[in-house]
Amino acid sequence: MPDFPGKIRSHGCAARGREMARILKIGRDEWKKEKGYGRRWKVECTFSDAKRLFGDILRSRTRQTDVEETVAKALLLNEYKGIRMRCQGSR
Known part of the structure; x- marks a missing residue:
């Protein structure tokens, strides 16, 4: 039909x-x-950036240090993206 x-x-x-x-x-x-x-692509790009910069594994050995390592990487990624945006904006 x-x-x-x-x-x-x-x-x-x-x-x-x-x-x-x-x-x-x-x-x-x-x-x-x-x-x-349409927001999903932003998340996919962020995870891609993180994996490209830090790799796709955690090196810590306990749950607590997994959390600490993940938070540290997220903070570094945010700082990196901020610097990259400022550099691109100054052109």
């Missing part, structure tokens, strides 16, 4: 069906704003 404009087909996934109904109701652009669609 062909799909008709406005007909919702969730293919067995109720959550997808609800989201499709919401998109049809408010429009795709408004739905994207509502859901924060």
